[in-house]
Amino acid sequence: MATLTFEKELTALLLVDPYNDFISEGGKIWGHIKGVAEANNCVPNMLRTLGAARKAGLHVFYAMHHRYRPGDYESWNYIAPIQKAAMKSKAFEYGTWGGEIRAELATQPGDIVAQEHWGSSGFANTDLDVLLKRHGVHRLIVIGLIAHTCVESTVRFAAELGYEVTVVKDATADYSHEFMHAALVANLPSYANAVVTTDEVMESISSIHNL
Amino acid sequence: MATLTFEKELTALLLVDPYNDFISEGGKIWGHIKGVAEANNCVPNMLRTLGAARKAGLHVFYAMHHRYRPGDYESWNYIAPIQKAAMKSKAFEYGTWGGEIRAELATQPGDIVAQEHWGSSGFANTDLDVLLKRHGVHRLIVIGLIAHTCVESTVRFAAELGYEVTVVKDATADYSHEFMHAALVANLPSYANAVVTTDEVMESISSIHNL
Amino acid sequence: MATLTFEKELTALLLVDPYNDFISEGGKIWGHIKGVAEANNCVPNMLRTLGAARKAGLHVFYAMHHRYRPGDYESWNYIAPIQKAAMKSKAFEYGTWGGEIRAELATQPGDIVAQEHWGSSGFANTDLDVLLKRHGVHRLIVIGLIAHTCVESTVRFAAELGYEVTVVKDATADYSHEFMHAALVANLPSYANAVVTTDEVMESISSIHNL
Amino acid sequence: MATLTFEKELTALLLVDPYNDFISEGGKIWGHIKGVAEANNCVPNMLRTLGAARKAGLHVFYAMHHRYRPGDYESWNYIAPIQKAAMKSKAFEYGTWGGEIRAELATQPGDIVAQEHWGSSGFANTDLDVLLKRHGVHRLIVIGLIAHTCVESTVRFAAELGYEVTVVKDATADYSHEFMHAALVANLPSYANAVVTTDEVMESISSIHNL
DSSP states (O other): OGGGOOOGGGEEEEEEOOBHHHHSTTOTTHHHHHHHHHHHTHHHHHHHHHHHHHHHTOEEEEEOBOOOOTTSSTTOSSOOHHHHHHHHHTTTOTTSGGGSBOGGGOOOTTOEEOOOBSSSOSSTTSSHHHHHHHTTOOEEEEEESOIIIIIHHHHHHHHHHTOEEEEEEEEEOOSSHHHHHIIIIIIGGGTOSEEEOHHHHHHHHHGGGGO | OGGGOOOGGGEEEEEEOOBHHHHSTTOTTHHHHHHHHHHHTHHHHHHHHHHHHHHHTOEEEEEOBOOOOTTSSTTOSSOOHHHHHHHHHTTTOTTSGGGSBOGGGOOOTTOEEOOOBSSSOSSTTSSHHHHHHHTTOOEEEEEESOIIIIIHHHHHHHHHHTOEEEEEEEEEOOSSHHHHHIIIIIIGGGTOSEEEOHHHHHHHHHGGGGO | OGGGOOOGGGEEEEEEOOBHHHHSTTOTTHHHHHHHHHHHTHHHHHHHHHHHHHHHTOEEEEEOBOOOOTTSSTTOSOOOHHHHHHHHHTTTOTTSGGGSBOGGGOOOTTOEEOOOBSSSOSSTTSSHHHHHHHTTOOEEEEEESOIIIIIHHHHHHHHHHTOEEEEEEEEEOOSSHHHHHIIIIIIGGGTOSEEEOHHHHHHHHHGGGGO | OGGGOOOGGGEEEEEEOOBHHHHSTTOTTHHHHHHHHHHHTHHHHHHHHHHHHHHHTOEEEEEOBOOOOTTSSTTOSSOOHHHHHHHHHTTTOTTSGGGSBOGGGOOOTTOEEOOOBSSSOSSTTSSHHHHHHHTTOOEEEEEESOIIIIIHHHHHHHHHHTOEEEEEEEEEOOSSHHHHHIIIIIIGGGTOSEEEOHHHHHHHHHGGGGO
8 A cells, every 4th residue: 555655754643632531531521432432442552653653753743622711712703513512511621631631642852732723623723734844744644533523624634735644543533433434434535545553554654664 | 593594794605516527417426426416306405595595695605626637636746535536537627518517506797606626625725715704704505515525524614714604404415325424414513503404594595685 | 094994893903922022121122123113102002002992892812923932943844034033032932021921911801812823924824814703803903013024924914814904003113114114115005904003093993982 | 055955856936927917018017017127137037047947847836816807806895905906907807918927938738827816925815835735845936026015925925834935036026126125125034045046046956957
């Protein structure tokens, strides 16, 4: 599979919303995705992919959802349903544990954390695109949450913006198997150049050493 | 439903890709979507919605996919799967009937046709956003094709960019009921403020006269 | 002058980079712009304009430059000269007084602070555009620093994005009169719908009460 | 000068608005810029730079201003001064000689022509950025018209979007020496990594053969 040969200088791993509220025991949303996440082995696979990327010296980028702060939305004239939900759930509340990156997935010096995104795409109204360009990145390996919202929107935007994307299908999760299926099977194959397993992506990443 | 009260000055109808190749007998892709389109009464519903919008004096915008021209993609280093497919199918070929808007849905003086989009979102790399702003539009009523690709991407982008969106669920179509379900049921309710029928949207549009 | 009739719901005041490093005694860059700033009565005019906007109930937005943090640029393959300068000067260093908003111009509850910008435009790679749209804003009154860099780029981007802009020419400053002249006289009249004095803008803002 | 070593695969020549209306005898605007253009040897230098780029096999991109069509602006609620001027002058009128590229600078197969821009930046609301990314371009050599409007806006946007830019200062022109000075001396050195002569850029381009 041609797109699974990664050139180190052109490729970055992109973690989407690895917040405690999503993927840690006790997180606000964890209870709603736990079934699918555990069936998919999502968190261990995120850790394995991140470990492989770090070992290979790939750039590591983080696309983080807006962390809730009081007063965020009250003055808006126009709002999307997913933002109304965030307003109500106070997901990823700023200053709380739920709004922190799960500890094992934490940033290391040299990682790039893009500005927080208000909707679902890590690219929309943030500096993710320019930071990727400043580093010469053209290919993304995407892992994280939620498959049919932030992951899918981020991949759709990436494709529109000119990036080639590999989605790691067992390093994500969703509220139901139906939602995840909509993202991984119905939609993402049109926008992601490859939708692969953690084992497959790790094999490709590890071969970077030999280039 | 609050979002179905449309203020004339703030609202536009947006037609996504009403090309002959998609929705006219003899079009390149029509054969692949005909079953779902006819079950959904897609084309008649597009016509009814457009007619109601014109009668109410709403702005009418068109978001048109890139029409294939020889040599479009050959020099690209990076390409998305959906673009590889367009390259192969020569969909909406420039200068052919398939690359024209279906006659009954044709533009009229005063309509706005945005620059062609290379991917699926009518907003990505086009002037659609600025033209909406130049007209003071904040709410979109979206009809057209294909539900899980261009319609969904256009709606996801619209929500990220700050628009409130109503999707008309029986004025669209897809390759399969499963794909359309992924768009209309799994995904769009997070990004569209309303997902309604043609009858419902027409009733709301017609009430604009009385404001 | 038609554009100086401001509709309250459509208009926001936008402060560009009101950092201590720029406009407070002891700021890193203040010494370089003090002559022009004082000749222009820049800071008092910024305060007067902000006061008038608050009294009239206008939305108040802040476009803030990236605050320097160690390691920001070292991994970049591509960089602009103005960013090299920021890397060297450590302007608006995060966690320092220079990287704070001048006290009298500080935010109040309900103000909107956009994500920090890496270059000169308050719109580039930030959420400024979407936050303006979420509030229904179409007209901007722009004050702040530096006239020929961040103010001019922000106004050029605003015009491209569809906003109508009023620049307050004596509520800005620059490194030299020549630079400020390049911005205010040569360039901005093509992009700003009005370039006016603080007295003029205050008169227009105060008339909002009577609408 | 480090930035004048161009890697062939990463570099493109970008021509901004090489319309007959700007730079050909009989063009609508030629009379207004002829003095500065001829003093700068603008057109011959554009030809020399383009010739060198073609010989070296560089990608050649065109950023073309919106060509006037009747009814373009009449329905807009919000408009920028430079667009009001275009509405009045009917510059680059669609279907006329003035709205064609000057013959010697015409496109050749393989060149990329971005969507027309409504304002001054070749990037704003067009596909220029994505087409550059699809080709892996990170460095731009910019020539064309007008220095303080479209050239400067295009360079400012390029820098914000992550590109490194070389401006060829004697392959541009303006309405007055003062305007051109504002662009080339006051403003562009903050955004362009190099501002050089045609002789200098040609020497750098020709050295690409030896890499």
